[in-house]
Amino acid sequence: MKLWALLLAACALPAQAQDTRYVPHGSWTQLAIPAPACLTMSQPWEGVWNPCTKADHDEWLQDLRHWRDERRIRVGYDGQRYAQPSVAWTQSSFMQAQMMVEDRYFYDPATRQYTVDRYLDDLVKRFGGIDAVLVWPTYPNIGLDDRNTVDMVRSLPGGIPAVKKMVADFHRRGVKVMFPMMLWDQGTRAIGRSWPDELAALMADIGADGVNGDTQDGVPLAFTQAADKIKHPLVFQPEGLPSDEALAWNLMTWGQYTFPFAPTVDRYKWLEPRHMVNISDRWNRSKTDDLQFAFFNGVGWESWENIWGIWNGITPRDGEATRRVATLERMYARFLVSPEWQPHYPMRQYGVFASRWPLAEGTLWTIVNRNEYDSNGVQLRVPYRVGARYFDAYHGVELQATRDNDGVLLSFPIEARGFGAVLMTDAAPSQANLDTMRNMSARPLRDFAAESAPLPQTQTPVTATKPASAAPAGMVEIPAGPFDFTVRGLAIEGGNSIGVDVAYPWEDGARRFHQRSMRMKRFFIDRYPVSNAQFKAFIDASGYRPADDANFLKHWKNGSYPAGWGNKPVTWVGLEDARAYAAWAGKRLPHEWEWQYAASGSDGRTYPWGNDWRADAVPKPAGGRLVATPDDVDAHPQGASPFGVQDLVGNVWQWTDEYSDEHTRFAILRGGSSYRPQGSIWYFPQAQRNDQHGKLLLMAPGRDRAATLGFRCVTDAAD
Template identity: 35%
Template sequence: MKPLDSEHLASFAANFQNDFSAHIGRDEEEAAELDRMRNALRDSLDLNIFTRQGIEWYRSAYIEAFLFMYDTAFYDREAGRYRIDEILDDGEREFGGYDIILLWQSYPRLGIDDRNQIDYYRDMPGGLQGLRQVVDRAHARGVRVFVNYNPWDIGTRREPGAPPYTDKRGYRGRFPDTNAPAVADAEALGAVIKEIGADGVFLDTMASDDPGFLAPMERANANIVFNPESLPPTEALSSIAGSWLQRNTVVPPDLMTIRWVEPRFSFRAIDRNADEHSDIIQKAFFHGCGQVVWENIFGWWNPWPETDRALLRRCVRLLRQFSAAFQDRDWQPYVATEVDGVYAHRWHSGETTMHTLINESGAAVSGPVLQAPATSPDGRQMRHYDLWNGAEIQPAQQGEAHLLPISMSGGEAGCIVSAPAGVEVDLGAGQEEPASAGAAGIDRKRLTLSDLSLRLVEPSPPVAAGEEPEEMCRVTAGTFNFGVRHNNRTVMEGACYDKIDQLWDKYHPRRFIDLPEYWIDRTEVTNASYLDFLEQARYLPRDLTNFLRHWHKPAGSEQEPWRWSPPPGKERHPVIWVDLDDARAYAHWAGKRLPLEEEWQKAAGFAVWPWGDGFDPALCNSGADDTTPVDRFPGGASHVGCLDMAGNVWEWTESERDDGHTRYAIIRGGSYLKVEGSIWYNASGAQPNDCHEKILLMYPGLDRCGTVGFRCVKDVAQT
């Protein structure tokens, strides 16, 4: 190795990871040179965060659960309660216990209406106080809670004023200022952190924080920690003490620069789309890193197999028991082994020496893999333990060293601990304890398309022969060529009802559907019509959160929505802030039902848009600031006479599905609101006839949106 120089040091530090193959099994002189290089790099960095009191726990946080808050395992909508204890029980039983849970609230719901990412925390069941109870319960069980931040959310509702700080754009400093006033989301997110007691922030798509972002977080929680999705640069270590670790960063003989420089950095590896995790679990363990457990991937169920769960339980027991060794600042990566392709790292804690190993030789190994001292510095005999398999090693003497034989399958990790005689080592540290009987956990069977059957739809009272329902359009019977697609980005993440076996979905296969004759409302249901329903039916939802949020509510009428009134001048605008059940209740009262998705599309027509193949902004409400009266655009009528089938408001369809993990429905037509600035938003603005949007369902307060209304259909008596 060439002598240490500033150019070599800068080159090494600039890389997120370095090929360490030239330094495998290095001699003492080269090892000393590398140590000098490492210390010089440390001297150039601000590493004070790693000695800060109050965040010591983060250094040994090995298991993080990505908790997709729309998962039905998290919130019981029938009982109206969070199932946090059941989630944590399952984590202990199946994964060895979580150190962190990340509460993910936003994508892929952002962009359907103008609520921003922080609103989605505020509108969770029970509001921020409800989330405070979740956090308090997690804390009582020794689990920390992170919130999520999406820096790309720049096109939704902006936050009001906030106290000044250095960079008034905060985290928006890297993004266009379009629709983004000076106030940063950092202040609003800080308020959420303070109110619910969160411990950290996941920085989605980011590698580090920005100037102006840290101060509001620390005002909310002086011991806040960040968890970026990507590897940070070394200069970010002044404020970043942990991150995710993507799969390609753990492949030997590469070495993560941050891991080498600062082993107290908190890494958790992730390969979310994999259906088998043993490789990344073992490679991460080799580097002394934990895992992110993520099974509900934005609505696509990708459960961990039992073999992987058992393997992770083994690794996390070893990581926790030897946490001090894995934070050894003098640790030595890629020390010499006896077998080509078997790599080893060496770590120390007190009198104990630990080697983590990984067999990348391409074949099984059985025999000596390491040399280790036969005696301790003070002359005591050394004993050696294969903790991966729970057995003491019987070494062979070779001069003043011991040769340590073990057996390893191809790709398998290993863990050897050496200690002087008299120092106790727990041989069972890596072994499974007998499972105790307990409540059944999360169902982890893989789903099939049959698990996504449509909710049963009851027919409406039929239209009699010769009858023409008022303000409805007739759709004749016949075979319909039904083809539908997602329109929000190149692919739709989270899967839909035709591709349950993979994450990505965009085009649904075309199919021919025989539809009988039916009638469909000419317009979207208006505020005035919905008020008639309330007054006559005395409808009272079980949960009033955000119900008709924009209507006027006289004092004392909070539980009597039939006394409420629409905004003045908007009587003929479509009703919004209603969920599926609110729409179904109206339809039932009116002697109708909600349309099936294919019924909605057939009524919209067979061209690209309801009025023809070319988009015309004069024929619909798209990209505006608000809803319009339902008869404002007569020129935009579909082939059967329906208005506003593109734009104004999205429309509920009778399309609810529940795979046992995620509930969702399909909305059609798009709305007046156009949310721009990121590929990660849902589709927005008016939508073509063959485009649909999957909307995740959780509970009424979130399901009700300021851009979603509905129209109804009526069945025809069959002769």
């Protein structure tokens, strides 16, 4: 047995060495091939460092080429899909934006229109525009009720006809459109057919071009086949791939890298030069690494500024760098799919790295300076070619080549953490291209600000009611007193970064954790949430009907609530509907701290009834795929707060304050609901403690309404 083990080990070693010495590293979202170690200076304690020689470069490149050839054979690679005209757009889709449907530049709830031109014009102004957009209609709101991934698209304002027109508006501007798929969404309403067929049909209905696989290590071939079957080919873009074989039908991926000094080579781009990678690095404040690694690899970038309603806008410097990188990549896109791509072409200056992209018509070099200082002088030596001319494509000027035996030396500047490009051609290049880049690069990137400030948030004003001297019918008096308002937001992502959650009027910026010692005024609050019967009385008396009536009182039939639902909390009402009811009743919606004070009193208790959870104080959690029928508002008197306020927690969420910044509107929800979709951490989180709240992104009343969301009112008290 020992002998067999030794023989197997001996056989395994050559097999491993036969593959590659430069093993791609990282998880399936970060598969990158390391540069030659000699390109990065080592510290004295790391051993002797010697700069790369030509032999080092040649050996490294030969090893990578051998590995690529062998990998293609091992997986039976077939790249025919990349040659199909219907999907060729991916090979020049360098700049893709992930865009939240709640972005205020994208939809105007007042006119009930998608404002695609406004959205795109802003991106053109700030960083040169995009080639594709990933329209994001799901997370983080998904799971508030049982609408699934497909429902979240179909419930966009105007339904499928309006979404189809929105997609056509992007196409009119030359922008391809993608939507996400969430196969982790197995806790909401079940779909009626297979996921591949359902998704293919939806994308065909709206005319979309592709699908992003959220959290997916590859989109299975069945999805591609389902789209082909109905003659609406789609491009799929997972976050990574489970195997190199999947490269044949996943024509795009995200690149979620670490960024060493010497740029790594993207595994999938190396295996298939026509493959498009969009580097996604949403939380970093600086995008220089993203753009340099993209330019070096001849791939693209994911401009993701609105991160689940948290604004991380690109800086003016990064915006200008994006404009220049994107312009060059679009101009010379034909070079960036060269099958003879040579990463880490030998350069003369330390910390300057280049890729060589040869075609019959000429050669392009994409160059990045990773140093924190400018690089000047001779940058690279290229083979001499009779009749060839050389251009600094980044600065838009012709270079004077210095003959060096069988080669030429090329000198040009590259600023600190900047970019460069050289074009060698026998023919005269486009003068328009040179002029464009000469004008664009006239100012160095250092002239543009490298920092951006978070967007300031504004609380939507709440008009005080006519003061009452005693508690109106159905309301409870909340006495004046001291209150320690301590609360935290439950947004799943973002940590405690500036911009996460909310900025209260007394805070100088949004953050997750909040604390303020307050002196509460006396006020009155509804003992119970507003019921269906109470809301029907309002409808009957006022004739109220919202302008955007999509999903309004969706659970009602023939103008009334279901039998037996009169004393259950009204749901499927938006923030505007709740405000209209409150105004009719001479009331208003509570500020969040009023809601919390009414729920906890002044002793800081964890739940309205005390510090320990009581299952009998709340409705039974609904762990199935569908929203359960709410309990009556007075069904759980054990859950009353110190002031006697009931049904605060675990039945239906309750509207409180609204906030907005330049790009996002959102409301603070309190109390949680009984609905608990299972199977994923990504669903809208519950907030049933007194010191927790939910943040719901707002788009349009018809979309914001939910089966689990109601409200209660307050009235101001006379002094």
